[in-house]
Amino acid sequence: MTTVDATRPVTGGVDTHLDLNVAAALDPLGALLGLAEFPATTKGHGELLGFLEAFGPVARVGIEGTSSYGAGIARFLRHSGVEVVEVDRPNRQARRRSGKSDPADALEAARAALSGRAQGAGKTKDGNVEAIRTLVVAKRSCRSTKIKTLNQIRHLSFTAPEELRVRLKDVSRQQLGATAAALRPRVGSDPVVFATKSALSILGRRVVALDQEKEQLDRLLGELVEATAPSLLEVFGVGIDTAATLLTTVGDNPGRIVSEAAFAHLCGVAPIPASSGKVNRLRLNRGGDRQANCALWGIVITRMRNDPRTQAYVERRLKEGRSKSEIIRVLKRYVAREVYKHLPVT
Numbered sequence: 467m468t469t470v471d472a473t474r475p476v477t478g479g480v481d482t483h484l485d486l487n488v489a490a491a492l493d494p495l496g497a498l499l500g501l502a503e504f505p506a507t508t509k510g511h512g513e514l515l516g517f518l519e520a521f522g523p524v525a526r527v528g529i530e531g532t533s534s535y536g537a538g539i540a541r542f543l544r545h546s547g548v549e550v551v552e553v554d555r556p557n558r559q560a561r562r563r564s565g566k567s568d569p570a571d572a573l574e575a576a577r578a579a580l581s582g583r584a585q586g587a588g589k590t591k592d593g594n595v596e597a598i599r600t601l602v603v604a605k606r607s608c609r610s611t612k613i614k615t616l617n618q619i620r621h622l623s624f625t626a627p628e629e630l631r632v633r634l635k636d637v638s639r640q641q642l643g644a645t646a647a648a649l650r651p652r653v654g655s656d657p658v659v660f661a662t663k664s665a666l667s668i669l670g671r672r673v674v675a676l677d678q679e680k681e682q683l684d685r686l687l688g689e690l691v692e693a694t695a696p697s698l699l700e701v702f703g704v705g706i707d708t709a710a711t712l713l714t715t716v717g718d719n720p721g722r723i724v725s726e727a728a729f730a731h732l733c734g735v736a737p738i739p740a741s742s743g744k745v746n747r748l749r750l751n752r753g754g755d756r757q758a759n760c761a762l763w764g765i766v767i768t769r770m771r772n773d774p775r776t777q778a779y780v781e782r783r784l785k786e787g788r789s790k791s792e793i794i795r796v797l798k799r800y801v802a803r804e805v806y807k808h809l810p811v812t
Contacts, residue, residue: 480572482534484535529551530575616642691713700808711760762802
């Protein structure tokens with residue numbers, strides 16, 4: 467039977483799921499104090515914290531998935547004054563050697579927090595940036611649904627009866643939704659014409675509704691971005707969507723990013739050392755937040771098309787023998803340094 471010392475600090479680990487959280491408690495030397503399961507509810511979160519506190523004061527808790535299933539328990543623990551650290555998923559080699567189970571994952575999360583292997587603070591998800599993230603999710607869904615619907619309208623028009631095919635043939639993509647929505651099927655007409663007009667009209671009205679949703683989302687996003695990082699929109703090549711993506715990468719607790727180099731690494735634009743023996747080189751970083759990486763790429767492409775300074779730099783580098791891909795990678799690192807100064811981290 468384990469003897470409980472109420473004065474020694476306790477380190478916790480939590481493996482999170484949709485309906486269940488598994489918690490492990492370790493003493494300062496890494497000895498297992500206890501394992502237990504709790505429902506992923508507010509009451510369950512309180513019981514989990516009580517379970518850890520029964521072994522002593524809780525120093526920190528390592529949680530796997532603080533941005534997904536673990537968001538609720540992470541938020542609860544932070545509001546209770548407990549330090550929460552983000553734990554990466556165990557690597558595949560370790561899982562192949564030792565197998566996988568929820569208690570084993572919870573124990574591994576606790577060990578990572580105790581040893582210092584897991585040090586990064588997860589996103590708190592309790593401010594403007596979390597509000598921005600939710601709106602971005604809705605806008606991306608709106609955009610993808612509109613593209614899919616317009617494609618369906620165009621494909622239906624290819625095989626439609628001649629009168630409809632001719633009517634929609636030369637309509638631009640910008641006007642296609644409104645044109646289809648204006649179609650008026652008549653009962654009693656040719657059944658194929660009636661059905662095709664009905665389908666096109668329904669799809670067209672869906673596109674019009676999606677455009678209205680997008681306008682509303684753009685307005686809400688603009689207000690939140692300007693309130694959170696007003697100077698970010700002054701950076702050349704940064705628009706509302708790009709700013710929203712970069713802010714989502716940073717999170718509501720920007721103190722977790724300690725420098726512009728850390729931000730560049732988070733965005734996957736910091737070169738990774740790949741030296742060995744007499745070979746001294748750097749390699750491309752294929753990790754990091756790919757949405758943020760794409761946002762930086764968009765800024766660079768905009769500048770390459772419209773910014774004279776960037777165009778002069780690209781021309782000079784091309785003459786030196788650099789490829790366009792290499793130049794873009796260098797410019798992404800430069801843009802990350804510039805953008806960092808306008809984020810709410812400084």
